[in-house]
Amino acid sequence: MGTTGKAENKTEQRAEKRTAQAGKAEQPGKKAEKTDHRKLGGELYRAKAVPQPLDVPEFAFLALDGTGDPQQSPEFGPAIAALYAVSYALKFAVRADTGTDYAVMPLEGLWHSDDPHFDAVSADSYGPGARAGWRWTLLIRQPVPYTDAQLAAALAKAEAKAEGKAGAEAVGRLRRESFTEGRCVQVLHQGPYETEPRTVKLLHDYLHTEGLREAGRHHEIYLSDPTRTAPERRRTILRQPVS
Numbered sequence: 001m002g003t004t005g006k007a008e009n010k011t012e013q014r015a016e017k018r019t020a021q022a023g024k025a026e027q028p029g030k031k032a033e034k035t036d037h038r039k040l041g042g043e044l045y046r047a048k049a050v051p052q053p054l055d056v057p058e059f060a061f062l063a064l065d066g067t068g069d070p071q072q073s074p075e076f077g078p079a080i081a082a083l084y085a086v087s088y089a090l091k092f093a094v095r096a097d098t099g100t101d102y103a104v105m106p107l108e109g110l111w112h113s114d115d116p117h118f119d120a121v122s123a124d125s126y127g128p129g130a131r132a133g134w135r136w137t138l139l140i141r142q143p144v145p146y147t148d149a150q151l152a153a154a155l156a157k158a159e160a161k162a163e164g165k166a167g168a169e170a171v172g173r174l175r176r177e178s179f180t181e182g183r184c185v186q187v188l189h190q191g192p193y194e195t196e197p198r199t200v201k202l203l204h205d206y207l208h209t210e211g212l213r214e215a216g217r218h219h220e221i222y223l224s225d226p227t228r229t230a231p232e233r234r235r236t237i238l239r240q241p242v243s
Contacts, residue, residue, distance in 0.1 A: 001111040001134065001196065001218060036103040037143035045106075045221065047188040047237040051206035056181040056239070061108075061139040062086055063177040064170060069131035074166060079138050080107065082158060082170035087140045089154035094146050105141040110217040137217075139177070151176075181216060186239040192231035196238070203238055216241030 038045045043054050062083055066075040087104050095101045115133045155171060162168040185206060189199035200218075207214070221237040229235075 001109070001136075001193075001220065034101040034103055035143075037141075038103065038105060045223070045237070047186045047239075049188050049190070051185050051187040051203050053183065053185050053242075056184050056241075058178055058180040060142050060176065060178045062090075062142060062174055063137050063139045064174050065135075065137050067133075067135050069134065070136065071131070075170070076136075076138075078163075078166040078170035079173075081167060082162065082174055083107065083138055083140045085158035085161065086151075086154050086171065086174055087142070089157045090142065090146055090150060093150040093153050094144060097147075097150065100144055102144055105143060107222045108139040108141065109220045109222070110137040110139065111135070111220065112217045137177075181219070181239070181241045183215075183243070184219075184239050184241050185210075185212065186237055189236045189238050190232075191234065193234070193236070196236070199238055203240055207240065207242060212242040214240055215243035 043052075044056065064079040064083060066073060066079055068075070070076045084104070084107075091102060091104055112135055113130075113133050114135065115130070155174070159168050159171040162171050185203060187199055187203050187206075189196055206212075219239040219241070221239065223235040223237065224233070226234055
């Protein structure tokens with residue numbers, strides 16, 4: 001379901017660059033060894049083109065909620081920029097205090113619709129009119145512990161550097177969220193976001209065959225940067241909690 005347009009990603013990249021430059025300026029001397037928790041996550045970030053079950057433990061995130069078509073919603077771009085800006089600022093605060101360095105995790109999204117007629121495997125549910133009724137939560141996992149003071153400092157820094165009123169408001173709406181998805185089924189979608197329905201159908205056909213039921217929101221993990229990756233080569237994990 002997720003899609004990030006060029007304007008949103010330019011905003012995200014500017015936020016990342018500013019925050020990264022600020023962090024480097026504050027960190028003279030020996031560079032800390034960086035841990036990439038995405039690479040350490042195994043199957044959690046390495047889905048295959050056929051649906052497979054897995055167990056997902058509890059993770060901590062920074063999150064922002066919104067509604068509407070991600071290509072049209074005025075909230076969507078600022079939400080992405082705020083998540084990246086705070087995540088990078090928090091990473092540098094943790095590194096400054098503890099010496100622990102880590103790669104910022106990929107953007108993720110939880111998606112659902114209040115429309116009782118919504119059909120996740122129908123292409124009609126992904127049209128412009130249907131997307132106006134989508135509800136989404138954008139997330140970036142925070143892979144190491146942090147303090148309230150470190151988060152407060154990261155929020156203040158991101159708000160000070162935010163672009164305009166919308167950017168500052170997005171930082172102000174950011175919240176913490178931790179959850180355990182437990183038993184899930186996931187599949188890798190490769191291609192444009194607009195062709196996701198065919199992969200969603202593959203996932204739902206597997207659930208039907210295995211006698212499984214949906215037990216949570218549709219979850220997407222964006223492994224590719226759409227500003228640097230051709231649409232046909234974009235890789236997105238589609239994950240569904242089940243019971």
